Amino acid sequence: MSQETLFLKNTETFAESMARCGVKYHFAYPITPATDVMKRTAVILPRYGGTMMQMESELAVSSALAGAACSGKLAATSSSGPGMSLMQEAVSFMAGAELPCIMLDSMRVGPGDGDIVGAQSDYYMATRGGGHGDYHVPVLAPASGQEIVELMPRGIRLAYVYRTPVLFVIDGVTAQTTESATLPEYHDYAADYDVSDWAYTGTGKHPKRALITGSYAHEDGFQMNERLRRKYERITEAEQLWEEDSVADAELVVAAFGIHGRMCKDLVRALRAEGKKVGSIRPISLWPFPQKAFDALPDTVRQVLVVEMNHGQMVDDVRLALNGRVPVHFFGKTGGDMPMYTLHEMIAKTNSLLGE
Amino acid sequence: MQDLGKNFGKTLNLDKLTSYCPGCGHGIVTRLVAEAIEELGIRERTVSIVGIGCGGFSHHYMDIDAIEATHGRAPSFAVGYKLAMPENIVFTYAGDGDSCAIGLGDLLHAANKGMPITSIMINNTVFGMTGGQMSPTSLDGQVTATTPRGRDVSWQGYPLLVPEMMRAMPGVKFLARESVATPKQIMHAKKSVKKAFECQVRGLGYAFVEMIVPCPTGLKKSVRESYDWCASQMNAYFQPQIFKDEMEQSHAD
Numbered sequence: 136m137s138q139e140t141l142f143l144k145n146t147e148t149f150a151e152s153m154a155r156c157g158v159k160y161h162f163a164y165p166i167t168p169a170t171d172v173m174k175r176t177a178v179i180l181p182r183y184g185g186t187m188m189q190m191e192s193e194l195a196v197s198s199a200l201a202g203a204a205c206s207g208k209l210a211a212t213s214s215s216g217p218g219m220s221l222m223q224e225a226v227s228f229m230a231g232a233e234l235p236c237i238m239l240d241s242m243r244v245g246p247g248d249g250d251i252v253g254a255q256s257d258y259y260m261a262t263r264g265g266g267h268g269d270y271h272v273p274v275l276a277p278a279s280g281q282e283i284v285e286l287m288p289r290g291i292r293l294a295y296v297y298r299t300p301v302l303f304v305i306d307g308v309t310a311q312t313t314e315s316a317t318l319p320e321y322h323d324y325a326a327d328y329d330v331s332d333w334a335y336t337g338t339g340k341h342p343k344r345a346l347i348t349g350s351y352a353h354e355d356g357f358q359m360n361e362r363l364r365r366k367y368e369r370i371t372e373a374e375q376l377w378e379e380d381s382v383a384d385a386e387l388v389v390a391a392f393g394i395h396g397r398m399c400k401d402l403v404r405a406l407r408a409e410g411k412k413v414g415s416i417r418p419i420s421l422w423p424f425p426q427k428a429f430d431a432l433p434d435t436v437r438q439v440l441v442v443e444m445n446h447g448q449m450v451d452d453v454r455l456a457l458n459g460r461v462p463v464h465f466f467g468k469t470g471g472d473m474p475m476y477t478l479h480e481m482i483a484k485t486n487s488l489l490g491e
Numbered sequence: 492m493q494d495l496g497k498n499f500g501k502t503l504n505l506d507k508l509t510s511y512c513p514g515c516g517h518g519i520v521t522r523l524v525a526e527a528i529e530e531l532g533i534r535e536r537t538v539s540i541v542g543i544g545c546g547g548f549s550h551h552y553m554d555i556d557a558i559e560a561t562h563g564r565a566p567s568f569a570v571g572y573k574l575a576m577p578e579n580i581v582f583t584y585a586g587d588g589d590s591c592a593i594g595l596g597d598l599l600h601a602a603n604k605g606m607p608i609t610s611i612m613i614n615n616t617v618f619g620m621t622g623g624q625m626s627p628t629s630l631d632g633q634v635t636a637t638t639p640r641g642r643d644v645s646w647q648g649y650p651l652l653v654p655e656m657m658r659a660m661p662g663v664k665f666l667a668r669e670s671v672a673t674p675k676q677i678m679h680a681k682k683s684v685k686k687a688f689e690c691q692v693r694g695l696g697y698a699f700v701e702m703i704v705p706c707p708t709g710l711k712k713s714v715r716e717s718y719d720w721c722a723s724q725m726n727a728y729f730q731p732q733i734f735k736d737e738m739e740q741s742h743a744d
Contacts, residue, residue, distance in 0.1 A: 188570075190570075191600045192596065194564070194596075195570075198560070199570045199571030201560075201564075201571065202558070202569060204571075205558050205568070206575040208575045208576075225564070228560075335558055336576065337536040337555070337576075337579050338534065338535050338556055339535040343554050343556060344556045348559065349543070349547075349559060
């Protein structure tokens with residue numbers, strides 16, 4: 136497929152981005168607001184020599200995903216909160232087994248079955264590993280259809296260079312937004328990486344390989360965790376990603392990801408027009424958290440406001456990053472007919488912190 | 492030392508000391524599986540996906556690539572693997588706890604999908620590795636570590652009959668229950684295990700063999716007693732038989 140600009144729902148853009156960047160196998164189970172990904176991959180993946188396989192549960196989804204990932208070929212899944220909870224068994228397994236794959240959590244309101252409207256309620260699950268054990272998965276949070284397209288090759292690079300599952304999280308509002316995106320020409324990014332030294336493809340060309348994540352010898356378990364620790368340190372150092380706006384002389388910085396992060400552009404423009412020294416930071420990699428962006432904030436910054444579509448999750452990481460340097464305020468809500476703030480509400484909250 | 496490889500070929504790893512308990516039925520099944528792989532000449536493209544429990548050790552005794560799956564999920568791992576590697580031979584090897592307690596959903600759906608995958612389920616009626624607790628296949632009244640007064644089928648359920656559940660699935664092309672209680676039955680089981688692999692080699696569909704075996708340690712019996720119990724009690728209830736052999740009528744697409 137050649138480059139083309141299409142008007143798509145962002146879940147569909149995610150499906151197109153996967154297919155055009157080399158994802159061959161997509162395992163999924165229907166769940167709102169992520170079903171549109173599998174509906175589109177069912178149609179388009181065969182054009183790229185791939186397959187969408189609908190499984191009987193998200194438990195089976197993530198297990199089949201792990202099985203396919205063992206081959207070294209690029210496989211993916213997409214789901215939403217309740218489905219992601221079920222998947223954590225195999226996500227933990229793939230982190231320990233160091234298997235690459237791509238995952239999407241199109242976030243909705245939780246806990247429990249919650250609600251199908253968009254939210255950012257899975258920030259903790261995404262950034263704290265999600266399942267049992269000491270692990271992380273790199274988490275990318277695009278805020279638009281075009282950014283999904285731009286981040287897909289990066290996600291695949293992270294998956295193969297660090298041999299890890301990579302998770303995209305998109306609030307259900309962004310996920311269901313329909314907008315234009317310029318889709319890339321087909322390129323199999325996974326094929327750029329050599330997996331011959333680890334993939335479980337039969338002993339034909341190599342001595343026996345066994346994928347063992349259970350530690351029958353305790354020293355093995357210790358060494359496995361030490362190897363993961365070193366890997367996570369490398370990722371934390373090299374892979375922080377964020378977008379910032381007008382922070383150089385800012386007195387108040389608004390931090391938000393996803394849809395609210397995207398709205399910060401308009402917020403900063405509106406308040407700067409009134410002469411107010413407001414800037415913004417939009418984390419794009421949620422793990423590793425962009426600590427460097429907060430380390431580099433100038434001394435002019437007096438306070439930080441975190442806006443989220445939840446009851447306060449990323450705000451913890453902002454507070455850890457700033458470590459008491461300046462006050463950190465939180466503005467968030469989840470669920471309801473309007474599960475996010477309007478630009479007007481964000482401006483009013485910012486103004487109130489500025490003493491107006 | 493005698494070169495046993497001349498008799499057994501490359502698949503069975505004879506250098507590795509077994510961690511199976513004395514008299515464990517796994518040793519027999521592992522050897523039958525290795526012999527089937529060797530005889531079909533598929534060692535270099537075969538991948539074992541094992542469950543959690545004593546069955547998880549089986550791949551240590553075979554010189555083939557192996558994946559230790561999460562508990563109960565070996566069949567789903569196999570589905571994903573086979574989709575990505577259709578030319579390879581993939582089989583699952585797991586006990587009754589893994590296959591029909593925590594993993595029954597995965598197993599039945601994998602069977603129903605009908606992809607060319609081979610599953611070997613080793614049924615010894617207990618969770619062996621954790622010390623002989625009740626499994627879904629424990630017999631009516633069977634005393635285990637978690638059923639001190641015997642399994643009460645009125646609320647703990649009847650011993651699960653797995654192949655019987657798969658019988659109606661058209662995608663299942665070879666379906667058998669075998670026993671290792673006697674040498675004669677072992678020789679019969681050997682043929683079914685080989686057929687279950689051959690079914691996949693020919694791309695016909697899903698193949699499943701349940702193996703009735705003793706677990707002397709988990710059953711708290713001597714080796715001889717456990718084989719006697721396997722031959723009388725287990726075989727009497729489970730009725731080893733070939734449920735379905737559609738390999739002659741079937742043709743791969």
